[in-house]
Amino acid sequence: MTLTVTRVTHACVLLDFGGRRLLTDPWFSERRGYYRGEPLAFPPGALPELAGVLVSHGHYDHFDLAAFAAYPDHTVPFVVKRGLAAQVRAAGFANVTEVDPWEQADLGGLRVTAAPARHSVPEVSFVIEGDQAVFFGGDTLRIAELDEVATRFGRIDLALLPVNGLAIRPAFNRQVVMTAEQAAGLAGVLRPRVAVPIHYAYTAGPLRDRLLLRYDGTPERFATALGAAAPATQARILEPGEPFTVNGAASPPLPGSPGQ
Ligand SMILES: [Zn+2]
Numbered sequence: 643m644t645l646t647v648t649r650v651t652h653a654c655v656l657l658d659f660g661g662r663r664l665l666t667d668p669w670f671s672e673r674r675g676y677y678r679g680e681p682l683a684f685p686p687g688a689l690p691e692l693a694g695v696l697v698s699h700g701h702y703d704h705f706d707l708a709a710f711a712a713y714p715d716h717t718v719p720f721v722v723k724r725g726l727a728a729q730v731r732a733a734g735f736a737n738v739t740e741v742d743p744w745e746q747a748d749l750g751g752l753r754v755t756a757a758p759a760r761h762s763v764p765e766v767s768f769v770i771e772g773d774q775a776v777f778f779g780g781d782t783l784r785i786a787e788l789d790e791v792a793t794r795f796g797r798i799d800l801a802l803l804p805v806n807g808l809a810i811r812p813a814f815n816r817q818v819v820m821t822a823e824q825a826a827g828l829a830g831v832l833r834p835r836v837a838v839p840i841h842y843a844y845t846a847g848p849l850r851d852r853l854l855l856r857y858d859g860t861p862e863r864f865a866t867a868l869g870a871a872a873p874a875t876q877a878r879i880l881e882p883g884e885p886f887t888v889n890g891a892a893s894p895p896l897p898g899s900p901g902q
Pocket of ligand 1: 699701704761781
């Protein structure tokens with residue numbers, strides 16, 4: 643069974659596990675202060691049939707339900723960070739499961755496990771398991787708790803890692819997202835076969851970027867740092883709408899890990 647990953651935009655990614663498809667962190671519109679900085683691969687009405695939608699946290703650029711409501715099947719199940727279900731239901735999607743780290747849900751035969759994350763609001767990351775295992779990092783900081791993903795899961799085939807190192811200028815440049823080099827360091831622990839950077843083209847616009855936000859990471863920096871931090875991992879920078887298939891061959895479990 644093949645695994646195909648297609649970035650829609652930003653952290654919104656379509657994962658296709660041999661025909662069972664999940665969408666992460668839906669973001670399909672723009673508003674003042676929130677610009678993609680890259681194309682949108684396709685609108686929600688053009689999405690293939692989904693087995694489920696994952697939401698890491700409640701920020702608009704990851705949880706754009708007003709635009710996602712154009713997706714025709716409102717019975718599609720959601721798995722969301724605990725606390726977000728009421729907003730999902732209010733948007734017309736009744737099938738929603740809330741999770742905190744290490745809680746699990748089943749989406750069309752794919753096992754979804756929430757994993758730790760830290761951001762400026764409550765967040766989870768996710769591990770999704772079909773024939774292959776995928777780590778989805780949302781837009782978390784590089785926190786030590788993420789090392790546990792490597793010990794709990796014997797094998798990660800694909801890691802989707804945020805790399806823009808976002809910091810908030812008025813909050814004394816408080817960092818809220820991992821940098822490219824920190825993401826590469828996490829890949830060195832998770833040791834996925836393929837790592838795809840996400841969450842890097844976004845901009846708040848020239849004025850807000852100058853006054854409010856700082857960025858510290860690009861996909862190219864991630865690929866360079868990955869060469870040293872995780873030499874066995876293939877870095878793959880994907881344009882929105884460019885599908886990439888991670889081949890279906892199983893890799894051996896990490897030494898010392900319990901495996902699955
Ligand atoms: Zn966020």
